Amino acid sequence: MTTPAPPAPSALTAAAGSIDARKTYGIDEAAVHALDGVTVSFEPGRFTAIMGPSGSGKSTLLHCLAGLDSLTEGAVFIGETYLAELNDKQLTELRRTQVGFVFQAFNLIPTLTARENIMLPLMLGGDEGDTAWIERVIDTVGLGDRMTHRPSELSGGQQQRVAVARALASRPTIIFADEPTGNLDSNSGQEILSFMREAVDEFGQTIVMVTHDPYAASFSDRAVFLADGKIVHDMTDPDADRIIDQMKQMGH
Ligand code: ADP
Ligand code: MG
Numbered sequence: 001m002t003t004p005a006p007p008a009p010s011a012l013t014a015a016a017g018s019i020d021a022r023k024t025y026g027i028d029e030a031a032v033h034a035l036d037g038v039t040v041s042f043e044p045g046r047f048t049a050i051m052g053p054s055g056s057g058k059s060t061l062l063h064c065l066a067g068l069d070s071l072t073e074g075a076v077f078i079g080e081t082y083l084a085e086l087n088d089k090q091l092t093e094l095r096r097t098q099v100g101f102v103f104q105a106f107n108l109i110p111t112l113t114a115r116e117n118i119m120l121p122l123m124l125g126g127d128e129g130d131t132a133w134i135e136r137v138i139d140t141v142g143l144g145d146r147m148t149h150r151p152s153e154l155s156g157g158q159q160q161r162v163a164v165a166r167a168l169a170s171r172p173t174i175i176f177a178d179e180p181t182g183n184l185d186s187n188s189g190q191e192i193l194s195f196m197r198e199a200v201d202e203f204g205q206t207i208v209m210v211t212h213d214p215y216a217a218s219f220s221d222r223a224v225f226l227a228d229g230k231i232v233h234d235m236t237d238p239d240a241d242r243i244i245d246q247m248k249q250m251g252h
Pocket of ligand 1: 025026032033034052053054055056057058059060061
């Protein structure tokens with residue numbers, strides 16, 4: 001047996017992560033441990049899937065990592081910043097500049113065009129952003145003249161592409177996506193997954209995506225499995241067959 005090489009220096013600098021993260025809802029007999037001691041870190045420029053059965057704590061972990069919710073115990077960090085050390089104003093600023101979030105339900109502003117939706121987070125910060133970068137993102141989203149359309153004039157898949165582009169616009173440290181293909185047919189879902197894969201491969205974007213779909217997770221570089229608020233498995237370069245085997249082992 002050989003001794004494993006020490007990790008490369010770059011691997012020591014995570015884009016985000018948690019240390020013994022715990023989140024409890026309710027008290028006494030009614031207490032639910034949604035997160036029961038999760039320690040995980042996400043390397044920059046990688047696409048990670050978080051998998052696990054319904055109720056295993058996936059959304060709770062993502063919301064706490066993104067600063068949308070707070071832990072009961074433990075710590076989460078984005079880059080070198082521990083979220084618990086920030087006041088409300090600093091947390092809002094960190095979320096605006098360093099975190100992108102993609103929801104299952106798209107969450108676009110109905111009265112704004114696709115382009116305006118993509119630009120909105122930057123405009124709210126009084127920030128033009130990196131214009132060349134934004135043009136590249138808009139180019140990659142591949143909506144052509146539909147950029148002037150409102151969400152109601154776009155298909156679900158097109159709306160979600162806008163939502164991913166919006167998350168990319170500020171060049172955040174990390175993008176979190178909670179079941180981003182959950183409301184889409186398989187073709188539209190595949191387009192979103194390819195778009196996110198491209199953002200990782202071509203732009204070096206870091207993405208963490210919650211999904212319970214083995215096919216969706218097969219686009220990732222790593223799949224982390226949660227059960228009852230704990231990490232039970234961590235798989236590199238997952239493919240759909242290995243993911244399905246793991247899910248069977250977990251009793252689902
Ligand atoms: P997943 O996204 O994996 O389906 P969640 O993170 O949504 O799981 O939920 C994990 C556990 O925490 C579940 O048992 C769920 O019922 C519970 N839970 C989530 N949010 C709340 C809440 N706001 N109040 C009480 N319990 C909650
Ligand atoms: Mg969920």
